[in-house]
Amino acid sequence: MVYDILYFNKHHTSYTIHHTPYTTHHTPHTPYIIHQDFKTMADKLFYFLSFLALLSAMMVVTAKNPIHSVLYLILTFFCLSGHYVLLNAQFVAVVNIIVYAGAIMVLFLFVIMFLNLKQDDEEAKTNLTKIAATIVGGTLGVILVAVFRKAQLGTYNPYSFNSQVGMVENLGEVLYNDYLLPFELASVLFLIAMVGAVMLAKREVGDRHF
Amino acid sequence: MLSIILLSIFGIVVLFLGFQKSKNILLPATLLCIAIAFAANFVHWNDAPGLYFKEMLFENRLTMSFSAIVLLSAFLVVALTRGFADDEAAQPAEYYAIILFSLVGAIMMIGFDNLIMLFLGVEILSVSMYVLTGSDKRNLRSNEAALKYFLMGAFATGIMLFGIALLYGATGSFNLTDIRGYVGTNSFSISTLLYVGLLLVLIGMLFKVSAAPFHFWTPDVYDGAPTVFTAFMSTIVKTAGFAAIYRLLSGSFEGIYNFWWFTLAAITILTLVVGNITAVYQQSFKRMMAYSSISHAGYLLLSLTAMTAQTPDAIVFYSLAYSLATVSAFGVLMAVAREKSVQSHENAEDFEAFNGLGKRNPLLAFVLTVSMLSLAGIPLTAGFWGKFFIFGTIVERGNLIWMLIVAILMSAVGIYYYFKVIIATYMKDGETGALRVPPFYRIVLIVSTTLTLLFGLIPKLLS
């Protein structure tokens, strides 16, 4: 039943920049020339960052030592920040480094060091589970890649490009205008998380039934 | 819309009330808050539908009905939480605040018009549930359940977020109306990203309403959580979840019904079969109710699969009937198990706990019987009409009669385990000696049972 409704654009490749005749504002007299060097450099950077991000994310999961895990996680965050910059989201990139890679990960490290988790914790999973999980997870990954490879992606219009879109000023305007409600309600989410964490972690006496 | 703002404020107020020495004021205050929110919910009844906050929140009579069901169930469940105040170690202010906040999430899910609102709503509700599940700190099962729920929930959220990102990638907007527009105008060149995204968002939501094969967490979590929060989870989360799925599918994706109906149909059938058949062999009432809640998710999905003009009404009615019956069932369980757990910790929540209840406390037995009959869908209870309307939508769709047959067969299986409870109540001998129930408790149970019977007799009341 899928066959009749899906339509695929076979001629499409990502990163092609279309000449869009319907942009009326400032239609150039000469065709826009893509800066070939920049494109390839961005491409290379993208692939490099992606590769690094995936690799370090894998290492987070597979590392035996929890401290190593955290360090790999920090690396992952740095890669992601790189992606943000490529995507013209400079503010998010900076915040990501300050908050996640900086503050939160340091807290993580502290907690892990306090708890003094040993490396020689027993492995609960059997080899069979691991193999099965790898196969299924791998299949899922392959399917997603295969589907996306043939997907029609959104186009990019260089004339409406605004290099300032990811800066604080623009972001703030959007957040406090269009996204005011979700922005405020996100604080409810954090409040719950804080109250819950304090409640669960608080020391108390006595036993309770409901 | 007003109720969201009010509930957020009330949550903070209740937190501050917790500073007081006397904890007795908390329960009435919370109930009052919910009641006010309930009233505020209907303020815009006459000028619905409307979009608020830059198209973030949508409100029409349907979303108001869903919110009303959620708030009503919350009111009843909160009224059953009297136990908190008795216990010195408990932190009632925190519980009540989290409950109020979680309702904000539920109402966001019901009326979202922007995928960000959906995501935030789901997260607010889920995080509250993680906390409440683990609130019985000294109980190992409760801890285990909370952690399990959290890990799996985070996984499901990740998948949903991925889906939302893909939807954005395909359409360039988080807005339901824009997405609908994209689906409508590009009907022959819809990006595959949108299909994958929709599927992933659906999977994330189906996890929250515990549809098979994403249901594995449900029995463990329902079993481990304190009973009162199990009741909360199985009513409010489910209602909000289905309202959200309906809103998503009807708001944006009706144009590609041909794409998603079969996926939903397969999941529906699987959910019905797994839920009902596994419930048969449960020894613990709570576990049975967990599987039963899975099966009810199946019935609700049935109507979503049909997606006809009657679907919203059917879902509203079914959610209400299911919530009322579930609240009474857990209420009785709490009353019985509380006394039992004082004597011994063993099997306080098994079917045997109900043995001889008919003699010990006829009121509780009656309440339990009505709620089981309603869950089983026996006439003259609200549950019957719920099923009737749900099945009606399937018939209206026409080509899905085979699903109807499976559903009715499975509802026959359902009779088996619901009646096991009734048998235990009336036909088995258990402990003797009257079981005393606080008057307040009694009122809640009587109210929910009366409503179940009332809607069973006169289903028209709702429309």
Added chain:
Amino acid sequence: MNLLLLIPLLPLVGFLINGIGFKHIPKSLVGVIGSVGPVVAFILSIYAFGAFRAGNNAPVIIQLFDWITVGTLNISFSFQIDQLSLLMLLVVTGVGSLIHIYSIGYMSHDAGFGKFFAFLNLFLFFMLLLVMGSNYVIMFIGWEGVGLCSYLLIGFWNKVTNYNNAARKAFIMNRIGDLGFLLGIFLIIQTFGTVEYLPVFEKAVGMSVGDSAIAAITLLLFVGAMGKSAQIPLYTWLPDAMAGPTPVSALIHAATMVTAGIYMVVRSNVLYALAPDTLEIVAIIGLATALMAASIGLFQNDIKKVLAYSTVSQLGYMFMALGVAAYSSAMFHVITHAFFKALLFLGAGSVIHAMSDEQDIRNMGGLRKKLPITFLTFLIATIAISGIPPFAGFFSKDEILAHVYEHNKLMWALGVLGSIMTSFYMFRLLFLTFFGDFRGTHEQAHHLHESPISMTLPLMVLAVLSVVGGFMNVPHVLGGHSALATFMDPLFANAQRANPALFEHGHLDHSTEYLLMGVSVGAALLAMGAAYVLFISKKNVPAADGQESGLQKVIYNKYYVDEFYEAIFVNPMRKLSDALYSFGEFIVDGLVKGAGGLVKLSSGQLRQLQTGETGFYVFAMVVGITALLLWNFGAIIFK
């Protein structure tokens, strides 16, 4: 006409009073409260009947309120009073009242006296809802309601697990039937856009004979009837249902509830007239049930089991009549059967009461001297059911057989064979119970006594009805006017308009009719003689359990149908459930429990173990996601 509202309401009030206050109301009052409702309802029914006859014989609709409106579908809560519902009303309230009165005596020693009356009243309420409703949805509600009450009453003596199983079996088998009924209703909604009887039938008249939608509707409705009226293959619950107290067996499993299926088919006669193929199936299943149940009845030794199989068999006859479009004959048999079968059950109850709860006829004998009234009434009922003139059963059964003869000679012959068996097992039962020497224990012999007046009075009333009941529909050939058939005629006017061919058949000439009567009466007498020779002259007593041989053993074990169902349906279901159970619970919980000891040892390891287990859950989820993606996008990937 508002008095009519009281008819279902009175039992409901009785239920509420007895149900809520059964702990506080004195026992003597409970019985009175329980019985007043049905009796008054009966009087009102007679009044309604009179008023209806005085009127113009057109159906009266009493609109109470609009119930539900879904889109264009509008279901109202309303009652319909016409010939059919009036007849059912009279039977239900009449026989119901007698059985209520009987129960005062029969249940007097039971601890759950009040509860019993409450359930009985509730049953009556639902039964009245079933027959009075003016649309299929109300009928369905009554239908489910009586099923529920029957469940509660079968399991009434709940100390014994077997009884609970019987109750559950009855309910689940009924639910399978209900599946058909419910689907039928939905199909009616889809086809006609309404569920009200009159508009549905009005619209149906315009449809062509053999319309596939009608065929499907009638078949589905018949599946519902199979469940409720215990036809092959859904009949096995009824004999097991005898676990309930005897008045329950008399009221629910003989006189009223089990005839609901017949009522439904007669009610939908227009639809059935349009589906000749369905009628053929109905007739064949009816005949098969009649024969099979009668043959099982031949060797049963439990007094109530014999009567239960007899009921199944008689219901088979009624369906056979429906199958040959002899609707009024079927209703006639419903009425007479209600009289004599209720009488038989109540008589059996009286015997069981006297015998201190002994039900095995091998341990009875010679009771006629100790229980004269019971014996006499039981004798009358036996003669009536065997079809010996001029008692009630003769007229109704003969009419059915005559119609069957017109339809198909072979079916008629088999029908006569069935009535031979009926006569044989009934007289066998009578002789073994009331004649010969007493075979019970000394203690039982000492305790034998006739039942109190509250029990014998209903017996006597029913006995009179069993004698004269047949005269309400004496056929023309015997000088009567077929009064009942004439009364019911307007009901079938639409059916005759819709499918005239179905009702056109050559009338039998009088000599043939005499011949048919002679054959069936002769056959019944022959069977009676055989029973007399075997059980009185030769004083045979059936062998103890396990000593039967050959065919007899197969029949004694009810053709192993229960075992068959167990093997085909129940076991695989249980296995599937077990398998799912193992999957979800055993494997996963095995991990937890196996690790349970370790969990307590250190909380550090707890985290690890939980991750392992959640890992499995997540694994299952990922498998699900992969499968869904593969299903939906496989076409793209592999293209």
